[in-house]
Amino acid sequence: MLLYTETPIKIISFQNKEIASFLKEKENHVHADTINSFGEEWNKFNFFSENEIQYIGNEYFDVVQPSDLTKEMVALDLGCGSGRWSHFLADKVGFVEAIDPSDAVYSAAKLTQEKNNIRITRAGVDTIPFADQSFDFIICLGVLHHLPDTANALAKAVKKLKKNGLFLLYLYYNLENKGFMFRFIFTLANLVRNIISKMPTSVKFFLCEVIALFVYIPFIAVGRFIKVIFPNKNYYKKIPLSYYIGKSIKIIRNDALDRFGTPLEQRFSKEEIKVMMENAGLGELRFSPNEPFWHVIGKRIHL
Ligand SMILES: C[S@@+](CC[C@H](N)C(=O)[O-])C[C@H]1O[C@@H](n2cnc3c(N)ncnc32)[C@H](O)[C@@H]1O
Structure with missing residues (x-):
């Protein structure tokens, strides 16, 4: 578990757990309606079976080599939603910090309650309460296309990655490979x-x-x-x-x-995603040839 870089704005007690909240009233990368909508969504769909998590998790992680992940690694799940991918990742790395700005944190706390190496925190991309270069691995699956400025948010998130750390990203494609x-x-x-x-x-x-x-x-x-x-x-x-x-x-x-x-949704071509990732300091990109499009992994090669 990492040290928070600042004092939480409040501590929420939930089912014998404490969830620190760093959410500020006004955040650049927050689209309030979208966040409320996700809070409602994840409270409705707040349980996923082990089979569901493993089946879809393996689809997202097909670009991750088994040797990419070790038990010494600290990972960040940015926009964790229900916490399903934190749950998936927890057996593969040492610790997972999972953050989300919406009420989804309650569903995530519930879904991951059996895992001692996951901590749920209420924060968004603008309020990530960890020092730059803290993480060996960041996942951000299906999140940044719901933000007003995806490229800028990605650049902020990549700053939290150590040199040579890995970033697994999924952004909606703009159907450029369809008829x-x-x-x-x-x-x-x-x-x-x-x-x-x-x-x-x-x-x-x-x-x-x-x-x-x-x-x-x-x-x-x-x-x-x-x-x-x-x-x-x-x-x-x-x-x-x-x-x-x-x-x-x-x-x-x-x-x-x-x-x-969901009120706000953006879509990107493979080329646009490549440019955003490279501008954020990521390289050695590996796009998956498989759905969901596009999910891609990159390494932080520039600090
Ligand atoms: C489609 S859900 C994906 C959740 C999870 N990653 C998954 O794949 O199951 C998008 C999530 O992004 C979160 N989100 C929205 N705005 C955000 C922001 N500014 N920073 C971080 N997460 C945000 C939402 O609250 C929501 O839980």
């Missing part, structure tokens, strides 16, 4: 997201469940059918949402809420 139909459906979906994400919580939750049931599941069923008919071909990947074939209903419902319930 016209895919993009068209996505444009429609984005319009719908803009409307749904502004609705009251209960209506938003309901509509996202409807989308999971009547949009996600049918597309996934078509993808699965094509996969069964052409088991040796990749045709099914042409179907939107085929990524969810084999994923649990809960993951599908959670992701539908994530996609349609």
Whole structure:
């Protein structure tokens, strides 16, 4: 466990645990509606089974070599949400500091309660309460595309990494590797997201469940059918949402809420992500050829 660089603004008591909060009233990289929305999301989807965590965790970590991680390492999970990837990482490194600015910290504290080498802290990218160059490994999965200035937030986060430390990043792709139909459906979906994400919580939750049931599941069923008919071909990947074939209903419902319930979302091409990472001081980038796009690991080569 690392030392905090400053005194917490408050200490929250939760289930015999204490969660230090460093959240300031006004933070540059905070989009208040988005953070509230995530607090609600992770309190709804606050439990993931070991199988779910391992299955999807292995997809994100396919760019991490087993030899990249050791029990001596201290890791940061930036924007930990439910804490599922902290949980995944805890067996592979020495200690995980997990931070999130939203009410998700309560779900994270609950999900990770059995792991003694995880500490949950309430903070955002602007208030990371650890010294620069503190971490051997940082994960930031599905977070920075929900911030107004992704490049600047990434640069701030990379400062917390030691020289030669590793940064695992996942940012939504802008569908540059997909065809016209895919993009068209996505444009429609984005319009719908803009409307749904502004609705009251209960209506938003309901509509996202409807989308999971009547949009996600049918597309996934078509993808699965094509996969069964052409088991040796990749045709099914042409179907939107085929990524969810084999994923649990809960993951599908959670992701539908994530996609349609979040007010701020940005998307980047592989090249844009490469430039942002290099500008932040990362190099030796390895993009995964597999979904979810794009997840990539880089090493801090410049201080
Ligand atoms: C889609 S969730 C991803 C959570 C987790 N990384 C995962 O993949 O399960 C995005 C998370 O980013 C957090 N977040 C939003 N703004 C942030 C900020 N300024 N700094 C750090 N995290 C932030 C949200 O509270 C939310 O929990």
